[in-house]
Amino acid sequence: MPILDRFNLTGRRALITGGSRGLGLEMARALGEAGAELIIAGSDETHLQNALTTLQAKGLHVTSIQADLSQPSEAERLCDILLRDHPPIDILINNVGGRRINTPTEDLALEDWQRILDLNLTQAFILTKRIGGAMIPRKWGRIINIASINALWPGKAMRGRSYETSKAALTMFTKAVAADWAMHGITVNAIAPGPFLTDANKRWIGERPEFEGEVATSIPMGRWGSPEEIGPLALYLASDASSYMTGSLLIIDGGKLLW
Numbered sequence: 055m056p057i058l059d060r061f062n063l064t065g066r067r068a069l070i071t072g073g074s075r076g077l078g079l080e081m082a083r084a085l086g087e088a089g090a091e092l093i094i095a096g097s098d099e100t101h102l103q104n105a106l107t108t109l110q111a112k113g114l115h116v117t118s119i120q121a122d123l124s125q126p127s128e129a130e131r132l133c134d135i136l137l138r139d140h141p142p143i144d145i146l147i148n149n150v151g152g153r154r155i156n157t158p159t160e161d162l163a164l165e166d167w168q169r170i171l172d173l174n175l176t177q178a179f180i181l182t183k184r185i186g187g188a189m190i191p192r193k194w195g196r197i198i199n200i201a202s203i204n205a206l207w208p209g210k211a212m213r214g215r216s217y218e219t220s221k222a223a224l225t226m227f228t229k230a231v232a233a234d235w236a237m238h239g240i241t242v243n244a245i246a247p248g249p250f251l252t253d254a255n256k257r258w259i260g261e262r263p264e265f266e267g268e269v270a271t272s273i274p275m276g277r278w279g280s281p282e283e284i285g286p287l288a289l290y291l292a293s294d295a296s297s298y299m300t301g302s303l304l305i306i307d308g309g310k311l312l313w
């Protein structure tokens with residue numbers, strides 16, 4: 055098969071959680087341009103509508119579903135809809151995550167700790183169990199979990215540590231499920247992004263403008279990642295091009311972890 059054909063996703067359907075903005079939107083665009091039918095999920099209806107407009111303007115086939123994935127019950131509801139109205143799903147990108155708080159561990163409330171674990175880990179478990187589980191009888195599937203370099207390295211300016219802990223757990227969950235499901239033709243890999251200039255980070259920069267330059271100078275490439283730079287890596291993991299890769303954590307960080 056010609057090499058570029060191995061990246062072709064025609065006939066595949068992909069779910070991208072958090073596909074309405076940031077890294078999720080760019081991964082959706084990459085998979086869509088490679089031929090996949092897209093389903094994007096997010097919590098804010100306006101963001102979803104904006105993303106639909108953007109992706110449809112490129113001629114892509116895309117559907118959106120609203121769900122607040124910080125709530126396990128909402129993740130279950132999303133799975134109910136997907137399994138009832140949109141089967142089969144061949145590619146699952148568990149991209150939703152974040153932290154939103156910067157409270158020191160000694161002051162962190164249990165409910166805030168739990169909320170961050172639910173947002174970064176529990177919903178990915180629910181979607182993997184139900185959407186990934188439905189891939190088993192079909193003997194082909196791709197699951198991509200969006201972790202972070204903070205799965206490997208505690209950020210100096212970060213507080214609370216629930217974010218790093220949940221991303222490290224998501225990484226080990228990736229490896230364990232990859233081992234369990236390799237025999238079913240399902241690959242499970244994770245991506246560890248370094249600093250990318252998305253809305254989440256623009257918010258931190260808005261609160262402390264010097265943060266933008268501090269981070270850039272801490273990266274060997276001397277700059278933040280641009281969201282579209284993650285698209286080709288997601289496409290590789292979503293396609294037949296990565297047929298012999300499973301249980302891996304792929305770092306994309308401009309060399310940040312080298313220093």
Ligand SMILES: NC(=O)c1ccc[n+]([C@@H]2O[C@H](COP(=O)([O-])OP(=O)(O)OC[C@H]3O[C@@H](n4cnc5c(N)ncnc54)[C@H](OP(=O)(O)O)[C@@H]3O)[C@@H](O)[C@H]2O)c1
Nearest residue numbers: 072074075076077096097098122123124151202250252254
């Ligand atoms: N950006 C980085 O530098 C960086 C670095 C390492 C890892 N990551 C990881 O990469 C992933 C994406 O990050 P990002 O920077 O692209 O984030 P972002 O710009 O904040 O976008 C997050 C996406 O997730 C959706 N989302 C957020 N909370 C949600 C919820 N409770 N339920 C459903 N959807 C929700 C958002 O849609 P709505 O607004 O509509 O809810 C949006 O589509 C996250 O897992 C993050 O931890 C990012």
